[in-house]
Amino acid sequence: EPEVTQTPSHQVTQMGQEVILRCVPISNHLYFYWYRQILGQKVEFLVSFYNNEISEKSEIFDDQFSVERPDGSNFTLKIRSTKLEDSAMYFCASRDFYQETQYFGPGTRLLVL
Amino acid sequence: RKEVEQDPGPFNVPEGATVAFNCTYSNSASQSFFWYRQDCRKEPKLLMSVYSSGNEDGRFTAQLNRASQYISLLIRDSKLSDSATYLCVVNNYGQNFVFGPGTRLSVLP
Numbered sequence: 001e002p003e004v005t006q007t008p009s010h011q012v013t014q015m016g017q018e019v020i021l022r023c024v025p026i027s028n029h030l031y032f033y034w035y036r037q038i039l040g041q042k043v044e045f046l047v048s049f050y051n052n053e054i055s056e057k058s059e060i061f062d063d064q065f066s067v068e069r070p071d072g073s074n075f076t077l078k079i080r081s082t083k084l085e086d087s088a089m090y091f092c093a094s095r096d097f098y099q100e101t102q103y104f105g106p107g108t109r110l111l112v113l
Numbered sequence: 114r115k116e117v118e119q120d121p122g123p124f125n126v127p128e129g130a131t132v133a134f135n136c137t138y139s140n141s142a143s144q145s146f147f148w149y150r151q152d153c154r155k156e157p158k159l160l161m162s163v164y165s166s167g168n169e170d171g172r173f174t175a176q177l178n179r180a181s182q183y184i185s186l187l188i189r190d191s192k193l194s195d196s197a198t199y200l201c202v203v204n205n206y207g208q209n210f211v212f213g214p215g216t217r218l219s220v221l222p
Contacts, residue, residue: 033209033210035210035212041214042200042212042213042214042215043151043157043210043212044212045209045210045211045212048208048209055208056208056209058209091156091157093210100144100145100204101147101159101162102210104156104157104158105156106155106156107156109154
């Protein structure tokens with residue numbers, strides 16, 4: 001069964017450093033998403049991406065965040081200058097054109113020190 | 114008012130019990146509804162979509178009441194493997210998912 005994959009599974013970084021989180025969505029999916037989940041809290045939407053552009057973003061997704069689809073398979077989330085409060089699990093999700101069900105990757109656990 | 118609210122939990126039930134989860138949402142224009150389950154430190158996984166007519170998948174039954182903006186999930190004959198956090202998820206305008214805070218279920222032997 002096709003699945004969303006994410007790398008790395010864990011990342012530890014120093015405050016102020018840039019991080020890039022990588023995702024490979026399911027191959028025939030056209031809509032891509034990033035969510036985050038701070039430990040003990042609910043899953044929160046960050047950004048959605050379709051047709052090579054951002055279609056919606058939340059208040060969390062400020063100028064420190066960016067997304068890119070550098071090739072036909074990868075979808076990345078960049079945090080330019082990490083803050084302590086960026087520590088969270090980051091989930092990538094994707095869906096196809098016809099169904100609204102989103103499929104989630106296993107997540108990247110980011111720890112900012 | 115929070116967009117999606119759920120029973121606070123946790124629910125601790127014995128094996129074989131029937132357990133019901135409730136969820137309410139605030140946006141009357143919400144279009145589609147789901148129950149996901151999330152195991153500790155894992156990704157959300159789709160349990161079932163929720164349709165207006167109600168739907169059943171084995172031991173799981175989901176109901177939607179659009180007038181009351183209310184969604185429910187019933188688990189019958191609960192198993193140890195049902196222990197997880199159950200997430201009520203609402204989709205607005207086909208874009209982002211809005212997650213509830215989740216209700217944790219522990220099924221005890």
